[in-house]
Each structure stands twice: as C-alpha cells, then as structure tokens.
Amino acid sequence: MTAASALHLGLAVAAIYAAVALTFMVLRISTLGRKSLFSRPAGSESQGIRYAFTQGMMPSAKESVRMHQPTFIAGLLYHTGVFAAAFNLLLALLHVPIPPAMVLIIRVVMLVGFISGIALLIKRLAMPKMRIISTPDDVIANIIVDLFLATSIAFTMSKTLEPWLLGISILLLLYIPIGKIRHCVFFFVTRLNFGRLFGRRGVLPHAAERKQVNVR
Amino acid sequence: MTGHNDAVPTGGTPDQPDLAGGLRTLRTVIDSRLAASLNSCVHCGLCAESCHYYLATGDPKAQPAFKVGLVQSVFKRYQTISGRLFPALTGARDFDRGTTDEWIDSLFGLCSMCSRCTLNCTVGLDITRIVRAGRTTLAAMKLVPSELQTTVDTGVQSGNNMGISKQEWLDTAEWLNEELQQELASDSILLPIDRSEVNVLYAVNPREVKFFPMSLMAAARIFYAAGESWTFSADYYDVTNYGLFSGDNKAAALMSGRLQDALRKLKCRTLLLGECGHGYAANRWEAPEWFAATPEFQITSIVSLIADYIKQGRIKLNPSRNTKRVTLHDPCNLVRMGGVIEDQRFILNRAVTDFVEMYPNREHNFCCGGGGGQLSMTRFARRRIEAGKIKAEQIRKTGAKVVATPCHNCVDQLSELNKEYKLGVEIKTIAEIVSDALILT
Ligand code: SF4
Ligand code: SF4
Numbered sequence: 330m331t332a333a334s335a336l337h338l339g340l341a342v343a344a345i346y347a348a349v350a351l352t353f354m355v356l357r358i359s360t361l362g363r364k365s366l367f368s369r370p371a372g373s374e375s376q377g378i379r380y381a382f383t384q385g386m387m388p389s390a391k392e393s394v395r396m397h398q399p400t401f402i403a404g405l406l407y408h409t410g411v412f413a414a415a416f417n418l419l420l421a422l423l424h425v426p427i428p429p430a431m432v433l434i435i436r437v438v439m440l441v442g443f444i445s446g447i448a449l450l451i452k453r454l455a456m457p458k459m460r461i462i463s464t465p466d467d468v469i470a471n472i473i474v475d476l477f478l479a480t481s482i483a484f485t486m487s488k489t490l491e492p493w494l495l496g497i498s499i500l501l502l503l504y505i506p507i508g509k510i511r512h513c514v515f516f517f518v519t520r521l522n523f524g525r526l527f528g529r530r531g532v533l534p535h536a537a538e539r540k541q542v543n544v545r
Numbered sequence: 546m547t548g549h550n551d552a553v554p555t556g557g558t559p560d561q562p563d564l565a566g567g568l569r570t571l572r573t574v575i576d577s578r579l580a581a582s583l584n585s586c587v588h589c590g591l592c593a594e595s596c597h598y599y600l601a602t603g604d605p606k607a608q609p610a611f612k613v614g615l616v617q618s619v620f621k622r623y624q625t626i627s628g629r630l631f632p633a634l635t636g637a638r639d640f641d642r643g644t645t646d647e648w649i650d651s652l653f654g655l656c657s658m659c660s661r662c663t664l665n666c667t668v669g670l671d672i673t674r675i676v677r678a679g680r681t682t683l684a685a686m687k688l689v690p691s692e693l694q695t696t697v698d699t700g701v702q703s704g705n706n707m708g709i710s711k712q713e714w715l716d717t718a719e720w721l722n723e724e725l726q727q728e729l730a731s732d733s734i735l736l737p738i739d740r741s742e743v744n745v746l747y748a749v750n751p752r753e754v755k756f757f758p759m760s761l762m763a764a765a766r767i768f769y770a771a772g773e774s775w776t777f778s779a780d781y782y783d784v785t786n787y788g789l790f791s792g793d794n795k796a797a798a799l800m801s802g803r804l805q806d807a808l809r810k811l812k813c814r815t816l817l818l819g820e821c822g823h824g825y826a827a828n829r830w831e832a833p834e835w836f837a838a839t840p841e842f843q844i845t846s847i848v849s850l851i852a853d854y855i856k857q858g859r860i861k862l863n864p865s866r867n868t869k870r871v872t873l874h875d876p877c878n879l880v881r882m883g884g885v886i887e888d889q890r891f892i893l894n895r896a897v898t899d900f901v902e903m904y905p906n907r908e909h910n911f912c913c914g915g916g917g918g919q920l921s922m923t924r925f926a927r928r929r930i931e932a933g934k935i936k937a938e939q940i941r942k943t944g945a946k947v948v949a950t951p952c953h954n955c956v957d958q959l960s961e962l963n964k965e966y967k968l969g970v971e972i973k974t975i976a977e978i979v980s981d982a983l984i985l986t
Contacts, residue, residue: 358577358580359577361576361577362575362577367834367838367839368831368839369833391665391667392595393591393665393666393667397591400589401667456590458605461605461611462590462605464588464634465635466635467588507627507634508635509586509588512586519581519584519670522578522581522582523663523668523670527664530882532880532883532886532908535886
C-alpha cells in the first residue's frame with residue numbers, strides 16, 4: 330500500500346469513526362428522560378421550531394448577537410470557511426475538476442474563515458471574561474480547524490500538499506467527537522428543543538413577529 | 546424541568562454531604578433535552594450581557610456561560626466518555642466539596658432563573674434548566690441555602706409559605722368580606738371560602754393575606770363586577786411554589802398537588818393563578834410534568850381572565866381614574882417562560898390614560914432580580930439589589946410614576962429597588978389598577 334492510499338484509507342476510517350461516534354452520542358442521550366410533555370400547549374411547537382431555524386437565527390432576534398456583531402460575523406465567516414474547506418476536500422477526493430474562478434472563490438472564503446478563526450482565538454485568549462469560560466478543548470479545537478483551513482488553502486495552490494491536507498483532515502475527524510466540535514450535531518438538537526419549548530409556551534414566534542416593538 | 550428529575554434521597558448532612566448521592570441525582574435529572582444543551586455550549590460568551598448580574602457587576606463569574614460551565618464540567622466528568630478519558634482537555638471536573646461550594650454560591654447566589662440568557666444563547670441552551678439541575682442536585686445533598694429551604698419547609702408543613710394558620714386566614718377573609726359588603730352595599734358573600742361547584746378556584750400569594758389584603762379585595766371587587774362564580778379554599782390557596790427554585794421536585798409537586806386536590810374536592814372548573822410569575826410557571830407549566838398527567842381542568846392567570854372580562858364586556862373601566870404615567874414590568878416566569886405577554890398590555894391600555902413601555906420589554910425584559918428564590922435568600926440580598934440596578938434604570942428612563950407588575954414577588958423586589966435607587970414610583974399589581982378603574986353600577 331502506498332502512503333497516499335494509506336492516507337485515503339485513514340480518512341475513510343476516521344470519517345466512519347466520527348459519524349458512528351456522533352450517532353452513538355445522539356442516540357445515547359435520546360434515551361434519557363421522558364419524551365412526552367403533559368402541560369397543555371399555549372402555542373405551536375412546530376411554529377416554534379420553524380422560528381428557531383429561521384428568524385430566530387437572525388441578529389434581529391437576539392440582543393446578544395446585536396451587541397456582539399463583530400464576533401457574530403467572525404463566527405459566521407469561520408463556519409462558512411469550514412464548509413467551503415469540507416466541500417473543497419470532497420471535490421478533491423472525488424477528483425472533480427474545479428474551474429479556476431471557483432477555486433479562487435473557495436480560496437478567498439477559506440482565507441476569510443481562517444482569519445476569523447484566528448481572531449476568535451485571540452479574543453478567547455486575550456479577554457479575561459472569555460478565558461474564565463474556556464477549556465483547553467476550546468483552544469485546541471480552534472487550532473485544529475484553523476490548521477484544516479490553512480492546509481485547505483495551501484492545497485488549492487499546490488496539489489503536492491494533498492498528504493498534509495489528508496493528515497489534518499484525519500486529525501480533525503478524530504477530534505470531532507472528543508471535544509466541542511460535536512456541537513456540529515448537537516446544535517441542531519438543542520435548537521429544535523429551543524423551538525419546541527418557546528413554541529409550546531406561546532412565547533415564540535408570536536412575540537418576535539410583533540412589529541419591531543423591542544427594537545429601537 | 547421535565548422528565549425523570551426527582552432528587553435521589555441521599556444519606557449525608559450539609560456538613561458531610563453525600564456526594565455520590567448528589568451525582569446519582571444529577572444523572573437522574575439530566576434528560577435528553579438537558580444532555581443536548583450540555584453538549585452544545587461552544588463557550589462563545591455572547592450570553593454574558595443578557596444577564597442582569599453580569600451587566601450590573603461586570604463579574605466574569607456572573608455570566609451565564611460560567612454557570613453553565615459549572616454543571617457542564619461535572620456532567621462531562623461522569624457522563625461523557627471523553628470527559629472520563631481526557632478530563633484536563635475537556636474541562637471535566639471532579640465533584641467534590643469545592644465544587645459544591647462554588648455551585649451554591651453561583652447557581653443559588655448569582656442566578657434568578659429568569660431565562661433571559663436562554664432566549665439569547667446563540668445555540669439555544671436551556672440555561673435555566675441547567676441551573677435548576679444543579680440546584681436539584683444540591684437539594685438532594687441538603688445543600689439548599691437555609692433561608693430558601695425554610696421557605697420550602699414552611700410551605701410543605703403549613704400549606705403556605707408564610708406559615709399563616711387556617712384560623713388567621715379565615716379571620717382575614719371574613720374581615721375583608723365584611724368590608725366589601727359594606728363598600729358594595731351587598732349581603733352576598735363576596736369573598737367566598739370553600740364554595741363548591743363554582744367556576745373558579747383562586748390561588749394567591751400568601752403575602753397578600755399577611756401584608757396586602759387590599760390586593761385580595763381588589764380581585765374580589767373585579768369578580769363581583771364580572772359576576773364570576775368563584776371561591777378560595779380554606780386549606781390550600783398558596784399559588785407560590787418555592788420548590789421550583791430550591792430544585793426539590795418532591796416538595797414542588799406536593800405543593801402544586803394540594804392546589805389541584807383542593808380544586809377537585811370543590812369541583813371547580815378553573816384553577817385561577819393569582820399575580821405570581823413563578824407560581825404561574827410552576828402550576829401551569831411544570832406541575833403537569835411533575836405528575837406526568839394533563840390536568841382535566843383549565844389553568845389560567847388572573848391577568849388573562851381580567852382581559853377576557855374586558856373583551857366580553859363583563860367589566861367596564863374608567864381609565865381617567867388612573868391618570869399618572871404607568872409602565873409595566875414583565876415578570877420573567879409569567880411572560881418569557883409563561884407566554885402571558887399581551888393580556889396585561891391590553892388591560893393597561895384600557896385601565897390607565899398614560900401607559901408607556903419600558904425597553905426592552907415583553908419576553909426580552911430584564912428580570913427585576915427578585916426571582917429564583919433570591920427574595921428569601923437573605924445572604925445574597927446585596928447582590929440582588931445590585932443586580933436590580935438594570936431594572937431600576939429601565940424604570941427611570943420611562944418617567945413613569947407607577948410601575949405595574951402582575952407578580953407579588955416582583956412587587957417586593959421593585960419596592961426595595963424603589964428605595965435603594967430613589968425612583969419615586971408606586972408599585973401596583975394589575976388587579977389593583979383595574980380595581981381603581983372599575984365602574985361598579
Ligand atoms: S437565568 Fe437570568 S439570572 Fe440566571 S444566568 Fe441566565 S440571565 Fe442570569
Ligand atoms: S451563548 Fe450559549 S453557547 Fe455561547 S457561551 Fe453562552 S450558553 Fe454557551
């Protein structure tokens with residue numbers, strides 16, 4: 330087996346491991362506690378869920394986001410960069426040719442994501458308020474993702490760097506279930522629960538749809 | 546606050562708590578929703594300014610994410626594989642006396658369980674439930690601050706949180722009834738006790754009985770004007786439920802269960818909850834989960850009922866009797882976590898001539914600082930008053946002379962803030978304002 334094929338095999342194994350581990354975690358927590366609720370709803374859970382994944386994600390819905398717009402935008406760009414890098418990796422693995430203009434766009438998106446990631450890391454390390462809520466995992470997860478972005482950017486410039494990209498991708502996949510990056514699945518579960526809670530109680534979306542009463 | 550969340554009885558004492566028992570309780574209270582939340586916090590810190598404790602003090606330990614982290618670190622240590630294998634990496638932490646001391650100081654002493662952070666969390670973590678899971682764990686180890694525990698114990702032992710004897714209650718009701726009969730020139734019983742097969746069983750905050758009987762009269766006047774068929778129970782009339790705040794689900798269920806039993810005994814159709822934010826959340830939203838049963842009767846707030854009376858033309862109001870500028874404080878558990886959002890506005894717009902909103906309002910409103918059992922935990926009183934600064938500023942900016950709020954605990958806290966921050970306002974409940982505007986023919 331060549332080094333390249335070993336890396337490809339390693340990547341496949343790591344991807345399967347991450348998927349299985351995350352599925353196991355979600356299934357495991359889904360067995361905890363009782364499922365049905367008994368209070369009579371005052372609103373609609375389904376409307377609440379819809380709200381949670383649509384308007385509820387907008388800065389207008391959250392004072393916390395409005396107050397921290399640079400962080401919010403950096404987070405958004407960071408995640409967009411990661412999705413672009415994952416897309417880039419997938420295309421490379423499938424040997425799909427990418428037009429040069431597209432390569433440039435993906436590269437810029439990943440670069441902006443990388444810069445955003447570094448900025449968020451600096452913020453975490455520099456601010457006492459952030460340090461007190463941070464764990465080593467918060468730093469390591471950020472660094473691994475930044476490395477993934479950096480190698481992805483480099484790979485778009487030189488295909489000879491593919492072993493590096495594969496190696497970092499394996500590391501990232503192995504790390505996902507261990508640390509905070511697991512929020513890539515739990516985010517959706519929690520958001521769903523958020524929508525159910527406030528929808529059921531008749532708090533959202535009705536209140537949020539009342540013409541801008543809370544925004545001055 | 547749903548699911549299998551009963552405290553597991555432990556054998557320890559406050560001096561020598563049963564930590565293993567506490568961990569068993571934590572394991573029990575963490576259901577799938579809570580576990581998802583605890584796996585979702587990305588430590589972004591964006592929730593900090595949602596919290597009045599953090600805003601007022603700037604203390605990094607007051608930010609919601611820090612409080613989440615306290616519970617999350619123990620959850621990771623004992624309930625996740627990576628936390629067991631790599632505790633230092635994941636921030637997983639042993640559950641020891643140092644941890645429980647921090648939990649008490651933070652989860653009881655720096656949180657009014659207002660859920661403002663829950664609404665503002667970028668992910669949507671149910672932070673209040675995380676705090677309450679920690680409180681339930683501490684309750685199982687007998688580590689609830691003694692003042693709060695005494696309030697719960699008094700409620701459990703005497704049937705109301707102020708320890709009012711049945712005779713005192715009946716005497717007060719009789720006296721108020723006579724006053725009302727005189728005022729309204731009526732021979733009817735206007736403050737009925739233990740009347741059966743009526744529409745409404747009314748539950749109130751016992752501080753109304755002890756210190757603010759005029760607010761009971763205000764409600765009775767409104768019922769009289771609306772022609773309502775209603776009653777109090779001689780035995781169980783306490784709408785409050787401090788078990789919600791101490792985390793003790795057994796005590797909480799016992800207290801809510803008594804109201805339900807009183808209603809069934811008297812064959813009433815509606816459990817009417819007086820002006821009490823947490824009493825509404827406990828009895829309307831949590832009790833059915835504690836009993837794992839949907840009640841066969843209606844549970845509603847007096848605020849919603851009064852709004853209905855106005856809509857149905859059952860009562861008429863003259864707003865020119867309330868001409869001072871009025872603003873509204875939204876109790877967190879009635880509004881943000883209760884869903885009773887517009888009724889109080891509908892009422893005030895018809896009961897006063899000059900109603901102004903404070904900003905932010907409705908589900909985004911700031912907590913006054915009196916929730917979460919803070920009013921009873923005297924050891925944290927200074928923090929409570931300091932955190933209330935945010936609310937005081939909200940009020941001051943409106944220029945209002947009256948602050949209306951449908952919660953007697955909020956009335957208490959707002960009254961203290963009024964003195965501390967020299968706001969020069971009157972604090973009134975919705976029923977009191979409506980009663981003042983009531984046209985009695
Ligand atoms: S529930 Fe309220 S008091 Fe508690 S952390 Fe959240 S915002 Fe602060
Ligand atoms: S906003 Fe939510 S995800 Fe971010 S630190 Fe606060 S609790 Fe955690």
